[in-house]
Amino acid sequence: MRTVLLAAALSLLVPVRQGAQARTARTPWLLFPLDVRSFDRVSSKFGMRKMHGRRALHRGVDLVAPRGSLVVAAREGRVADTGRARACGWYVTVEHENSWRTVYCHLRSDPRRLGIALGLRVPAMGVVGEVGSTGHSTGPHLHFTLLDDRGEARDPMLALYTPAETLEVLKRMGLAR
Ligand SMILES: [Zn+2]
Numbered sequence: 001m002r003t004v005l006l007a008a009a010l011s012l013l014v015p016v017r018q019g020a021q022a023r024t025a026r027t028p029w030l031l032f033p034l035d036v037r038s039f040d041r042v043s044s045k046f047g048m049r050k051m052h053g054r055r056a057l058h059r060g061v062d063l064v065a066p067r068g069s070l071v072v073a074a075r076e077g078r079v080a081d082t083g084r085a086r087a088c089g090w091y092v093t094v095e096h097e098n099s100w101r102t103v104y105c106h107l108r109s110d111p112r113r114l115g116i117a118l119g120l121r122v123p124a125m126g127v128v129g130e131v132g133s134t135g136h137s138t139g140p141h142l143h144f145t146l147l148d149d150r151g152e153a154r155d156p157m158l159a160l161y162t163p164a165e166t167l168e169v170l171k172r173m174g175l176a177r
Helices: 008-013 163-172
Strands: 039-044 047-051 054-058 060-064 070-072 077-085 091-096 101-108 127-130 139-146
Touching: 054 060, 077 101, 091 127, 101 127
Parallel strands: none
Antiparallel strands: 039 060, 047 054, 060 139, 070 127, 077 091, 091 101, 101 139
16 A cells, blocks of 8 residues: 555544534544645535536535645545446545545546555555546546445535644644644
8 A cells, every 4th residue: 555644543633423413513523635735625515506407416525636636534444445436436435433434536546556455444644546537527626525324425524624724633643744
């Protein structure tokens, strides 16, 4: 596996969300899933939006970064799925200890080329891929989905630390300057 940036111990700092939680309150427990230095902007939020003339649920959040930017696991977990899907393109799904899952879409290439295999344990901030534009995508970005323990999509922005907060967490752990 390519670069493992951080120790799994990082997760000790971050409280695990349990099944029942407010749907609207922001309670971050996931680190920002991109190399924060290359993150540009959120181009599309979670929720209903018009797609191809019809209203449909955008099941994740779109995070813009240059092609090739590192995509990292938002929390430690195990690779539960990886492959290529029509809309999602090359993707990786990571399952966390509370059965919630995070999905990383539109990756540049087959994650298996980076050593990402089914069942692999990944630490928080471990590289799972590179930003690309595979699948239904109009330009390089990471589509990040958060699924609860019943497989229902939740708003990732309520669960994610911002890039600045993520950097703060890493600094406190002595893992960034
Ligand atoms: Zn998207």
